[in-house]
Amino acid sequence: DFDLIDDDVLGDPATVIQSGCLRAGPMRYRTVYIARCAWLTSEARAKLAAFSAAGGQLIWVGPDEDVAKPDGTQTVSHDSLTDVVRPLVKASPQQPQLRVCARELAGGRLYFLSNEATTPLACTVTFAEDQPLYRLDAETAQVWQPKAASKQAEGWQLPLNLPFAG
Numbered sequence: 001d002f003d004l005i006d007d008d009v010l011g012d013p014a015t016v017i018q019s020g021c022l023r024a025g026p027m028r029y030r031t032v033y034i035a036r037c038a039w040l041t042s043e044a045r046a047k048l049a050a051f052s053a054a055g056g057q058l059i060w061v062g063p064d065e066d067v068a069k070p071d072g073t074q075t076v077s078h079d080s081l082t083d084v085v086r087p088l089v090k091a092s093p094q095q096p097q098l099r100v101c102a103r104e105l106a107g108g109r110l111y112f113l114s115n116e117a118t119t120p121l122a123c124t125v126t127f128a129e130d131q132p133l134y135r136l137d138a139e140t141a142q143v144w145q146p147k148a149a150s151k152q153a154e155g156w157q158l159p160l161n162l163p164f165a166g
Contacts, residue, residue, distance in 0.1 A: 003027060010044035017047070020055035029056070034073070036062035045070045059084060089113070090126040090154075097121060098162075115162035122162075128155040 009015055009024050021028040032048065034040075040048075045068065052058040052072025060075045069075070076084055088100045088111065097117035103110045108131050115121040127133065133149045133156045136142070149158045 002033075003029075005029075005032070007041045007044040010047045011041055015047065017050050017054045017056070022047075022051045022056055031057040031059065034058070034060045034069075038067060040067065040070070048073075086128075089128075091123040091160075092126070093123055095121055095123050098123065098125075113160070113162070115165055118164055120161065120163050123160055124157055125160050126152070126155050126157050130155075132156070133158060 005022075005024065012024070015022065015024045017023070018028070021030055022032060023029075032051065034048070048058055048070035049072055052070060058070060058073045060069055060073045061078065061081060063077070074084065088102050091098050095117075097115060098121060099114045099116050101112050103112075109129065111127065113125070132145060132151075134143055135146050146158055149156055
């Protein structure tokens with residue numbers, strides 16, 4: 001799950017650093033990735049440096065170029081990005097068309113999984129969670145614990161079959 005944040009959002013006085021997070025409106029970010037760019041405003045650079053100084057993770061993705069990066073930036077190449085990015089879930093076999101986003105709740109985390117392929121998708125998904133899994137059908141509002149879910153050392157595993165949703 002990600003959002004695009006531009007210089008205008010970073011320069012907005014309403015965007016603040018709070019408890020190690022960058023807060024823009026109702027959204028909070030613990031990690032900000034900066035894609036290859038040719039220019040950052042001084043306001044954006046200062047806000048990102050303050051975010052990093054407050055404990056936020058600031059990652060510059062791409063080659064080290066002659067752009068003034070914010071203080072506290074960690075530079076990673078595209079090839080080593082997986083060394084610093086923890087995926088929300090692991091799918092086996094890998095599923096490039098599986099889309100996942102998560103929302104933090106008071107008592108746990110809510111995951112949204114969707115199939116963006118034009119064919120059905122089948123895999124086993126591993127959630128790095130200690131709490132039991134529950135499945136919610138968004139169309140019927142039914143909630144249940146999947147019988148096929150199993151607790152493993154790396155988290156909960158769930159066989160998943162998602163039809164084409166287009």
